[in-house]
Amino acid sequence: MCLAIPARVVEMTGPDAARIDLGGVRKEISLALVDGVAVGDYVIVHVGYALTRLDPEEAQRTLEAFAEAGIGVAEGGAEGPPTGSAR
Secondary structure, eight states: OOOOEEEEEEEEEETTEEEEEETTEEEEEEOTTOSSOOTTOEEEEETTEEEEEEOHHHHHHHHHHHHHTTOGGGTTOTTSOOOEEOO
16 A cells, blocks of 8 residues: 655755655655645655645645544644654
8 A cells, every 4th residue: 555645845955855844754855746846835745756736725634634544644733843853
């Protein structure tokens, strides 16, 4: 089974790269597959690549559904403060 997760872009780290926030964990991803991403946008992430942009309301609904299913990507909320770091 594959799982793609909505995440908020918090920093542009290069022309085709960004740092995202996943429930407080920050991770650098590739934007090579998606055009026009900016800080504050939500993207769907799978294996380190943004697959598409997602509107904030849909991202929140998806994160809430993950939380209801017991999948902890939204701990502290998508807008919560960073609590860790990952690359």
